[in-house]
Amino acid sequence: AQSVTQLDSQVPVFEEAPVELRCNYSSSVSVYLFWYVQYPNQGLQLLLKYLSGSTLVKGINGFEAEFNKSQTSFHLRKPSVHISDTAEYFCAVREGNTGFQKLVFGTGTRLLVSP
Amino acid sequence: EAQVTQNPRYLITVTGKKLTVTCSQNMNHEYMSWYRQDPGLGLRQIYYSMNVEVTDKGDVPEGYKVSRKEKRNFPLILESPSPNQTSLYFCASSGRGDTRNQPQHFGDGTRLSIL
DSSP, rough: OOOOOOOOOOEETTTOOEEEEEEEEOOOOOOEEEEEOTTTOOOEEEEEEEEEOOOEOGGGGGOEEEETTTTTEEEEESSSSSGGOOEEEEEEEEETTTTOOEEEEOOOEEEEEEE | OOOOOEEEEEEETTTTEEEEEEEEEEEOOSEEEEEEEETEEEEEEEEEEEEEEEEOOOOTTTTTOOOSSSSOOOOOOOSSOGGGGOOOEEEEOOOTSSSTTTTOOEEEEEEEEEE
């Protein structure tokens, strides 16, 4: 069965510094990978997705992620964070051969950006 | 404006008192889902629906019911709520061809407290 691991429950960082949020998954088949962001008191918004093709995926708000099949990872990066990036970030995976909406989420990483 | 609307946003109630959380989307989406979010566990799928009158269990369906009598609505029903159902609940929807049918539109959440 597929699973998603986000090892860092919280990542503190200073404004304008780079950040990487880690995501590892386990699956024996092809997968589709997603990052979502949740701002306080809001639902989830899709940041970016990997379906196929280029392993470097660019998303909204300057975020990007790289799919690494050999390391089963899909880490999220931003070269320079802003205070407004403070939020919780969720990695999610769907196996290519499962039915609709069998999405599995990680436990989330809270990004705390301070001045 | 495209949106997923959940009601109520907050509810405190007592064990055993039946409650319904409504979810409505205005995007004519076929697919709808319910998730619960708990600290340290991320989001877990409760039920999903692929279209009117078509529903199926997610990963944590025990204690919940759903119905899909109209395309726009997907209510979540707790027939006899218990304290372990205290959680933050999200409804989500997506249409065909929408990132391979993955939920992109989330409601703002419903925080339920069962005493």
